[in-house]
Amino acid sequence: MPARWKNDLNWSDVTPKAVYLSRRQWMAGAGALAAGAFAGPGMAGITTVPSRYSTDEAPNALEEITGYNNFYEFGTGKEDPADNAHRLTTDPWSVTIDGLVDKPGSYDLADILAGLTLEERIYRLRCVEAWSMVVPWVGFELATLLDRVGVQPSARYVYFETLVRPEEMPGQRYPILDWPYREGLRLDEAMHPLTLLATGLYGEEMPNQNGAPIRLVVPWKYGFKSIKSIVRISLVEDQPEATWNMQNPREYGFYSNVNPEVDHPRWSQASERKIGGGLFARRVPTQMFNGYGDEVAGLYAGMDLAKFY
Amino acid sequence: MNDILYRIGAVARHIPPLAIYIVGVLPAFWFLYLGLTGGLGVEPIKALEHELGLFGLQLFIVVLAVSPLRRHTGISLFRIRRALGLLVFYYITLHLLVWLFLDVQIWSQIWGDILKRPYITIGMAGFVLLIPLAVTSNNWSVRKLGARRWRTLHRLTYAAAILGGVHHVMVAKTWQIEPMIYLGLILVLLALRLRWNRVGVAA
Numbered sequence: 001m002p003a004r005w006k007n008d009l010n011w012s013d014v015t016p017k018a019v020y021l022s023r024r025q026w027m028a029g030a031g032a033l034a035a036g037a038f039a040g041p042g043m044a045g046i047t048t049v050p051s052r053y054s055t056d057e058a059p060n061a062l063e064e065i066t067g068y069n070n071f072y073e074f075g076t077g078k079e080d081p082a083d084n085a086h087r088l089t090t091d092p093w094s095v096t097i098d099g100l101v102d103k104p105g106s107y108d109l110a111d112i113l114a115g116l117t118l119e120e121r122i123y124r125l126r127c128v129e130a131w132s133m134v135v136p137w138v139g140f141e142l143a144t145l146l147d148r149v150g151v152q153p154s155a156r157y158v159y160f161e162t163l164v165r166p167e168e169m170p171g172q173r174y175p176i177l178d179w180p181y182r183e184g185l186r187l188d189e190a191m192h193p194l195t196l197l198a199t200g201l202y203g204e205e206m207p208n209q210n211g212a213p214i215r216l217v218v219p220w221k222y223g224f225k226s227i228k229s230i231v232r233i234s235l236v237e238d239q240p241e242a243t244w245n246m247q248n249p250r251e252y253g254f255y256s257n258v259n260p261e262v263d264h265p266r267w268s269q270a271s272e273r274k275i276g277g278g279l280f281a282r283r284v285p286t287q288m289f290n291g292y293g294d295e296v297a298g299l300y301a302g303m304d305l306a307k308f309y
Numbered sequence: 310m311n312d313i314l315y316r317i318g319a320v321a322r323h324i325p326p327l328a329i330y331i332v333g334v335l336p337a338f339w340f341l342y343l344g345l346t347g348g349l350g351v352e353p354i355k356a357l358e359h360e361l362g363l364f365g366l367q368l369f370i371v372v373l374a375v376s377p378l379r380r381h382t383g384i385s386l387f388r389i390r391r392a393l394g395l396l397v398f399y400y401i402t403l404h405l406l407v408w409l410f411l412d413v414q415i416w417s418q419i420w421g422d423i424l425k426r427p428y429i430t431i432g433m434a435g436f437v438l439l440i441p442l443a444v445t446s447n448n449w450s451v452r453k454l455g456a457r458r459w460r461t462l463h464r465l466t467y468a469a470a471i472l473g474g475v476h477h478v479m480v481a482k483t484w485q486i487e488p489m490i491y492l493g494l495i496l497v498l499l500a501l502r503l504r505w506n507r508v509g510v511a512a
Contacts, residue, residue, distance in 0.1 A: 063351070064351040067350065067351055068350060068351045072483075076481070076482075076485055078350065078352070079350060129482075131352060131355075174486070176483050176484075176485070247483065248482075263425075265426070266426050266427075266428055266429075266479075267422070268418055268421070268422065270418070271415065271418075273352075273354070275351050275352055276351060278345075278353060279344045279345055279353045279354060279357065280411065281354065282414065283413075283414050
């Protein structure tokens, strides 16, 4: 009887998890490192304080959070950002704050962060595509920054813009979206204590594919509202442009609050699947305002949320 | 050049359909294995659904290319066209099953999705058109229907291919290049047929 082929390879012959994880982290952190940010707090872990706004749900694994992203600046595939974002230079980084503010200007990121206490905020993230994650963000409230630059009384909305740098963001070489990526919030939404400017996750500096070095996190809205790699914040009087809303206003409203009762025209928003459950993961019901209704429902009192979706 | 084509043609003509069936069903098991072992990423359900649908669409394009290929190069894959066609049905059926049982899961939602969501309506219509084609892809049916009626029935292939290509374009959130290329290929392969038919009539 002929000898049967026997597999003498084991899982231990595959690149060890620690090695590939550290390789990915190295790639994610390469931008920060390459620029010589030795003094950056990220390398040794960022000191944070816990927050009462954190959920007690278990966060997704780092590999899931950094390996499954929508960040069209780096390509439309879910794994494109992890593959391509290492090219992004995140230091130096400055954010232009302008419009209806008392102290407009171009602020270096280090100056923005100086003197701030960073918090760990473990938030649910609900993508408009009906999947979700739980992410342990590191950041501070947007209101802190807005208070510091002085919002003038006539301001009613906040407008944000992502970096445009096609040399480092290969997705921007194609007109997939109308670059720059832009987003907006009503001023009361922007000032809400849940609204975060995040600079890291899992106690480390923000991986590039997740929107380094600074991004918005609005946990009660679909993920695309949480604009990444921000270079401009403007206080404005009229409702600003928002990229996905411009792309397809019927599918993506300006508010885009998580709402299980208002379907996306192409799929139901009534349920979602948490990333990480494998091939047989069950769907779970989506919660109104992604479960943050107690905190934010008051912002929309009297509004028809089917109309202002 | 003609010599090379002739030799390729000589080999192609002799590919046994059974080999196509055996080799053709295997990628589905490979995709399933990848999905179970993390090879399809952290969201394997959507990935598996997508891989099966895309592979079905790619095979569909190969099926549509069989006639033009013979016309322009003399290479004939007619002996294995039925096998390729049935494999299209196999992959699109698996794609549908993954959508039903792993993706949507909620039966009350499925019917609503089929009626309310145009890209699902279109995809489903394409699948429904494939059913009579798959059922009659055997010698007995050709005899029973008669060659002329059988050929007329199998023109549904063209409509199903267009529906599949459009479904693929509509799934993406933005206008993306790759799905447009697939749809473009389908339309070109169908347009080539229109031209021959006209030339055929004129001659």
